[in-house]
Amino acid sequence: MSIESGHEEISILKEIAELLNEGTDTKEILSGVLQKLLHVTGLQTGWIFLMDEHGTHHLAADAALPPALAHNQKRRMCQGTCWCVNKYNNHQLNKATNIMECKRIEDAIEEKAGETCGLTHHATVPLRAGQERFGILNVGAPNKTHFEKNELALLEAVAYQIGTALKRIKLTQREQETALVAERNRLARDLHDSVNQLLFSLSLTARAGVEMTANTEIKQTFSYIQDLAQEALGEMRALIWQLRPQGLENGLVSALKSYADMLGLSIKTKVSGATCIPGKVEEALWRIGQEALANCKKHAQITEAKLLFHTSSNGVALTILDAGCGFHYEENASIPSLGLKNMKLRTEALNGTFNLKSKPGSGTEIQIHIPF
Numbered sequence: 001m002s003i004e005s006g007h008e009e010i011s012i013l014k015e016i017a018e019l020l021n022e023g024t025d026t027k028e029i030l031s032g033v034l035q036k037l038l039h040v041t042g043l044q045t046g047w048i049f050l051m052d053e054h055g056t057h058h059l060a061a062d063a064a065l066p067p068a069l070a071h072n073q074k075r076r077m078c079q080g081t082c083w084c085v086n087k088y089n090n091h092q093l094n095k096a097t098n099i100m101e102c103k104r105i106e107d108a109i110e111e112k113a114g115e116t117c118g119l120t121h122h123a124t125v126p127l128r129a130g131q132e133r134f135g136i137l138n139v140g141a142p143n144k145t146h147f148e149k150n151e152l153a154l155l156e157a158v159a160y161q162i163g164t165a166l167k168r169i170k171l172t173q174r175e176q177e178t179a180l181v182a183e184r185n186r187l188a189r190d191l192h193d194s195v196n197q198l199l200f201s202l203s204l205t206a207r208a209g210v211e212m213t214a215n216t217e218i219k220q221t222f223s224y225i226q227d228l229a230q231e232a233l234g235e236m237r238a239l240i241w242q243l244r245p246q247g248l249e250n251g252l253v254s255a256l257k258s259y260a261d262m263l264g265l266s267i268k269t270k271v272s273g274a275t276c277i278p279g280k281v282e283e284a285l286w287r288i289g290q291e292a293l294a295n296c297k298k299h300a301q302i303t304e305a306k307l308l309f310h311t312s313s314n315g316v317a318l319t320i321l322d323a324g325c326g327f328h329y330e331e332n333a334s335i336p337s338l339g340l341k342n343m344k345l346r347t348e349a350l351n352g353t354f355n356l357k358s359k360p361g362s363g364t365e366i367q368i369h370i371p372f
Contacts, residue, residue, distance in 0.1 A: 012036050012039060012040040013040065013158075015036055016033050016036050016037065016158060016161065017161060019032050019033055019036070020033060020161050020162060020164070020165035021165070023165070023169075024169060024172065026050075026060065026166065026169055027060060027061065029165065030048050030060050030061035030162070031061040031063075033061075033158070033162060034046050034047075034048060034061045034062070034063050034137075035063055037139065037155075037158055038063055038064070038139065041139070041151065041154065041155075042141070043139045043140060043141045043144075044064050044140075044141045044142065045063065045064045045065060045066065045117075045119055045122075045139065045140050045141065046062065046063050046064075046122075046137070046138060046139040046140070047059060047061065047062040047063070047065065047077060047138050048060045048061040048062070048127070048135060048136070048137050048138070048162075049085065049135045049136050049138070050127075050134060050135035050166075051085075051088060051089070051133070051134065051135045051136070055085075055088075055089040057085055057135065058078065059074060059077045059078050060135065062074065062077065065077070066105075066114070066115055066116045066117040066119050067114035067115045067116075067117070068105065068108035068109070068113045068114040068115060068116045069104060069105070069108065069116075071108075071113055071114050076104055076107070076108060076113070077104065080104075080107075082102070082103040082104050083099060083101075083102075083103050084099055084122075084124040084136055084138060085136070087124070088124075088126060088133075088135075088136050093124060093126050093136065094126060095125075095126070095152075095156060096123060096124070096125040096147075096152035096153070096155045096156040096159070097123065097124050097125070097152075098121070098123055098146060098147050098152070099121060099122055099123065099124050099138075101120060101121060102119070102120065102121060102122055102140070105119055105120060117142055118142030118143045119140050119141070119142055120143070120145065121140055121144060121145045121146075122138045122139060122140030123138070123139055123140065123147045123151070123152060123155055124136055124137070124138050125137045125138075125139075125152075125155045125156055125158075125159040126159065126163075127159050127162050127163040127166065128159075128160070128163040129160070129163040129164045129166065129167035130167075132163075132167060133163075134162075134163055134166045134167075137155065137158075137159050137162065139155065184243045185243070187243055188240045188243035191236060191239065191240055191243070192240055195236060196233070196236050196237070196240065199229050199232050199233045199236060200229075200233060202225070202229040203226055203229035203230055203233060206222045206223070206225040206226035206229060207222075207226050209222035209225075210222045210223055210226065237262060238262065238263065238294070252277070252282055252285055252286060252289070252309070253269055253271055253307065253309050255286060256286070256289045256290075256293065256307060257269060257307075259289070259290060259293060260293050260305065263293060263294065263297045264297065264303070265293060265296060265297050265303060265304070265305060266303055266304045266305075267293070267304070267305050267306070267307055268304070268305075268306045268307070269306075269307045269308075269309065270306075270307070270308050270309070271309045271310075272309070272310045272311075273310045273311035273312050274311060275311045275312060275313055277311065277316055277372070278372050280350065281316060281350060281370050281372055284346045284347070284349070284350055284352075284370065285316065285318050285368065285370070287342075287346060288318070288343045288346055288347065288366075288368055289307070289318065289320065291339045291340075291342065291343055292320040292343065292366050293305065293320065294339075295339060295340075295364075296320070296322045296324065296364075299324070299325075299327075301324050301325050302322050302323060302324040302325075304322070304323070305320060305321065305322045306319075306320070306321050306322070307319070307320050308320075308321075314371055314372070315369060315370060315371040315372055316369070316370055316372070317367070317368065317369045318367075318368040318369075319365065319366065319367045319368070320365075320366050321363060321364065321365035321366070322363050322364055323362075323363040324363050324364065325360065325361065325363075326358045326359050326360050326361055326362045326363050326364050327358050327359075327360060327364070328358075328359065328360055329356060329357075329358045329359070335356070340356065340366075343366065343368070344356075347368050347370060350370045350372075351370070351371060352368060352369055352370035352371065353367075353368075353369045354366075354367075354368060355367040355368075
């Protein structure tokens with residue numbers, strides 16, 4: 001292992017520990033740690049794959065990839081499988097390991113995809129914290145075909161630190177999500193107990209004012225106040241629904257039907273498939289469905305809509321369509337409203353696909369598919 005001095009090694013390892021302990025952005029800390037690790041070991045190339053529960057990998061960080069691997073926006077690193085990924089998924093990778101050859105490099109050479117800069121082998125280290133696994137760390141150097149025990153021990157120590165940091169970030173994110181839900185519930189309760197009740201009282205007072213006076217102009221004024229209070233009350237109830245969904249515990253479709261009823265919108269539903277939906281996916285579909293139904297009520301100029309909901313073992317599909325006035329929209333054009341943009345962003349944040357179809361006089365159809 002090429003190290004300028006023992007002091008520098010300790011110093012850089014300390015920097016790695018500090019970065020992992022303080023960072024909250026996964027991509028940023030993994031990139032930083034990889035750069036520092038390569039420096040302290042004298043290695044030149046590395047990459048980190050994070051893996052989901054289905055064994056699917058994605059490239060989370062990389063450094064100095066040879067052209068053969070970096071070609072075409074690193075497609076070779078983002079697609080397909082290899083020996084180290086297979087070993088990880090088969091639970092055969094439990095400690096730092098010498099991988100004799102790199103399949104991605106071999107494939108690149110066979111396909112003449114570009115320069116490999118002498119890289120043929122790499123060491124592979126699992127990223128884990130206790131029994132929880134997160135992915136793999138790969139490092140190598142030109143013409144290096146073997147890693148010594150002390151090199152593998154150092155890589156394993158850093159990989160364990162990375163795994164512990166990933167665990168911390170995951171727990172922190174979960175804690176933040178829980179706190180956000182609690183704050184939404186608190187705000188919803190406050191709005192219901194204060195503003196909602198005040199608007200209801202105002203509506204009753206205005207109604208009483210209409211009945212108590214014989215003056216036509218005063219009657220009209222009280223009637224106008226009552227209409228405004230009722231409209232504000234409806235908006236407030238919708239806001240409370242958005243903050244704290246009532247009935248979501250009975251299922252997403254049931255909650256959306258109740259929300260449509262609250263809006264004064266008749267909705268026909270068709271449900272197929274049966275599987276458990278992850279909490280994040282259900283939350284995203286709830287918010288997307290709310291926005292879509294609200295658009296039906298506000299903009300489509302109709303009182304009916306359709307909702308199609310299908311679940312399978314690998315994903316969920318939600319379609320909301322209406323036969324309203326529609327609007328001009330071409331595929332691949334920019335999304336015309338903030339609400340629709342938010343739906344698209346929520347979908348893509350979960351690696352899903354968002355499709356919008358609409359024409360003047362032909363209604364609007366929104367299709368959402370989210371894999372899991």
